[in-house]
Amino acid sequence: MNIKELINFLKVCKMKSISKASRELFISPQGLSKSIKKLEKELGVILFIRSSIGMSLTKQGEVLKKNAIRIIQDLEKLKYEMYNATKFNKEKIKLVSSYGVIRLLEPECILEFSKNNTNISLEYEEHPDMYIDEYVKENKADIGFAIEPIDDAAFNKTVIKTFDIKLLVHKDHPLSKKKVITYKDVDNVDMVIESKVFKVYHILDEHFKQAGVEPNIIFVTSGFSLCHKLCAENKCISITMDFISRDIKNNDIVAIPFEDKSLKWTICMITKKGHISSTIKTFEDYILSWINHI
Known part of the structure; x- marks a missing residue:
C-alpha cells in the first residue's frame, strides 16, 4: 500500500466514478482502475460495488475510507523522517x-x-x-x-x-577603433563598474591611481549585466571578461584588451x-x- 494508491482510492470514493476521478487525477481510467484493483488485491478485500449507476463502498471499503487519511499522514510522516535520517548521515x-x-x-x-x-x-x-x-x-x-x-x-x-580584464565599449564609441587600451584612454571618460564590494573595483582603482588617471565613474552596480546594458546603449564604457561578454551576447558592444597585461581577474x-x-x-x-x- 502506498500514498498514491490511497489518494486514488479517496478520489473514487468522492466521485463515485472511475472516469470522473481519473480526470481530476490526470491519469487514464485504465490506470486508475488498475490502481484500485492492486489495492484490493493487497488487502484481500473488495472495496467497491460496481453498478450501472456508479460505485459504492463495501463495508471493507468504508473501513479503509475511515482510516485512509490517517494512514496517508502516517506514511508522509514516515517518509519525512526517513529522508531526514538519510540527510543527517550525509x-x-x-x-x-x-x-x-x-x-x-x-x-x-x-x-x-x-x-x-x-x-x-x-x-x-x-x-x-x-x-x-x-x-x-x-x-x-x-x-x-x-x-x-x-x-x-x-x-x-x-x-x-x-582572465584578462577588458574594456567594454559600444561599437560607435571612439575607443572602439583601438586594438589595445592604455590607461590614458580612459582618463575622465564616463564609466560604469561594479561597486566596492567587488574586488574588480579595487583592482581597477589601484591600477588607475598608479597610472595617474581617473575615469569619471557615473554609476556603480552589483552585476556585469547592467554594465553591458548601459554600454549597449552607448551611455558609458565599462569592463568585462571574455566568458562574461560571450554569455551576455550583444553585437553592438566590443571588448578590447588593455595594454597592461597585469590587469587580471x-x-x-x-x-x-x-x-x-x-x-x-x-x-x-x-x-x-x-x-x-x-
Whole structure:
C-alpha cells in the first residue's frame, strides 16, 4: 500500500466514478482502475460495488475510507523522517561563490556533483566578492569561489581560471577603433563598474591611481549585466571578461584588451588554513576536472 494508491482510492470514493476521478487525477481510467484493483488485491478485500449507476463502498471499503487519511499522514510522516535520517548521515559542504563564477562553471557543474555524490549534501550561495573570504575565514562556509587578491597566510588557495580584464565599449564609441587600451584612454571618460564590494573595483582603482588617471565613474552596480546594458546603449564604457561578454551576447558592444597585461581577474577556490577533509578534497578534485573540460 502506498500514498498514491490511497489518494486514488479517496478520489473514487468522492466521485463515485472511475472516469470522473481519473480526470481530476490526470491519469487514464485504465490506470486508475488498475490502481484500485492492486489495492484490493493487497488487502484481500473488495472495496467497491460496481453498478450501472456508479460505485459504492463495501463495508471493507468504508473501513479503509475511515482510516485512509490517517494512514496517508502516517506514511508522509514516515517518509519525512526517513529522508531526514538519510540527510543527517550525509557529509556536508557549505559552498559560497562570488557572483559571476557560476557563469563560467555553469549551473550543471553543481547539479552534476550532487547527482554523482549522493552521500554529500552541498549547500550553495552567491555573494559579492568581499564577503567570500570572510565567510570561509569565520567558518560560515567550507569552500569559497573567491577572486584575487587572496590572503595566502589565511587560506589554502587553488587557482581555477585567470582572465584578462577588458574594456567594454559600444561599437560607435571612439575607443572602439583601438586594438589595445592604455590607461590614458580612459582618463575622465564616463564609466560604469561594479561597486566596492567587488574586488574588480579595487583592482581597477589601484591600477588607475598608479597610472595617474581617473575615469569619471557615473554609476556603480552589483552585476556585469547592467554594465553591458548601459554600454549597449552607448551611455558609458565599462569592463568585462571574455566568458562574461560571450554569455551576455550583444553585437553592438566590443571588448578590447588593455595594454597592461597585469590587469587580471583570477578565480580561486579557497579553504581555511588547516586540515582539509576527504569530502572537501573530493569536491576540489571534481571542480578542477570540470574546469579542464570547459
